[in-house]
Amino acid sequence: MKKLFSIFFIALFAFLSAQDQDSKETANRFFYELTFKPKKDSAKLEKVLTVLDIAKDRSVYRDYTVIGQDSIIKVQVEAMQKSGVFKDLSKTIRMPKFSEKIVKHYPDMKVQYVERIASGFTPMGIAYNETIKFDWKISNEKEKIGPYNAQKATADFGGRKWTAWFSTDLPFQDGPYKFSGLPGLIVKIEDEGKNYSWTLQGNKKVQNWEELSYSEKISNMSLKVTDMPREKFEKTFSDFKKDPFATARPMMTQEIMSKTIPGMDGTIGDMMKKQEKMYKDFFNANDNPIELTYSSTDKKKK
Template sequence: MKKQFTIILLMIAFVANAQISANRFFYELTFKPKKDSAKTEKVMTILDITKDKSLYRDYTMVAQDSIVKVAVEEMQKSGVFKDMSKMITMPKFAFKIEKEYPGMKETYLDRISSGFTPVQIGYNEEPNFNWKISPEKEKIGDYDTQKATTEYGGRQWTAWFSTNIPFQDGPYKFKGLPGLIVKIEDKDKNYSWVLKGNKKIENFEELSYAEKISPGGGGKLTIVPREKFEKTMAQYKKDPFATMRPMLTKEIMDRKMPGSEMTVGEMIKKQEKMTRDFYDANNNPIEVSGPYRVEY
């Protein structure tokens, strides 16, 4: 009996410590940041698929995990503030999209600052992609694909999917085809995702190092109706530091950052300008219309 009890405890410990594995698919996204310009940019995005769900996000911060970790550890040891904006490339897209398996219910997440603490705000959605599958086929890279079209978010989309990759998933919110989406773009090529490769992640972690060291693992998550989400994000983009400003007394603003000649006020002013410039330079959203769409 004692031996059986020990075996049960070992089994429980094994399950508790079992590492989650994921299939990571790399999508190169070519997009037009500004709606009145033909200029395009490129960024690598990832779709991580586990047995329970998928997670789509910008790969930029995940790819810099080791750089961020070294910089943070150096600051902790020296006690000297270091402006990480000079060494870290910030992501073009801060949002994440989770799809639960097998039901494929979606959660859209984004981050904003509330006072001195980052928070995550999101909404649940079950978008209906009315796919029209065509008999047309095409070889894209190493993948044999088939064509499908749909309309979503005010844009007309053409997708190419592969039945050889048995996931009814894809980048961004796209899903529901009988195979993984290998390529998808809108009619005017504002946004175009192309699958560039994949690999197995044995010890998969959802949070990047930067998120893990942030208060609450990147911020407390609040799920709200999409209408409220859109209005909240619109207000935030107009004035990113609105909730923080009442807390910033002159005494706080005049303090020097540890080991730096830069004051708290100067740092916040710099961050505010960077945030405003970012949103001004990225005013061509993936979804241009919808029942809750708010112009930022």
């Protein structure tokens, strides 16, 4: 039962990201509100809080949902460990809107794009690397964005036309998602069709910053990320989205599928079906990617 407990606990957090470092340092955390259009054929917009953590030798961009719930998850997990009774955490925590993590390595700004998939029941990281040279056209136009004096710049990226506002008040040549390369931090950026728009909402210093969240640590995720060419990454991740439990299903006998775990509603088979639906609902919620094309193969993103 303990093994099955860990299996489903790991599976629950398979969307979360991980990295091969766990060092404590100080980071500057910038909070961006992302307004986006998840469905390309709909005008409906959604919002999510994302963060850009800028440390000494790298920055890390991701959905803030998981980080923001760390303390809640810690309380729930410690209660389960104390009682020895499994609890379905999907009932009490929110899943992120976006599962990717983007690491920019300083000073060359090499980008590593990381996603989580499952190998059997064990989460594993897959990633591709790229060095992006944004061809920014800096304008003389200036504007106040929140408390910051900002200047306008435009560039084409991923099949979309982008307008950015950067501020030299914040001396970081970085920004949300993959964006970087301007003489100050990007405080606002959106594409021409307003499918994706990031606006800086605030920032703070994070002492003893660690790249791994609490949930990543206790779910025993492998810290190793497998780098691969982007085309292979796209195919691997696409296959996972179509059938998240493809590698796990052969391991599950009928006897195992019919078992129950104290504190869980239904059988292990029921839990697998529920989690499979959770995965598919997550991936099907967005058919309007940030990047419509990618330069490495000049093919449409699938």
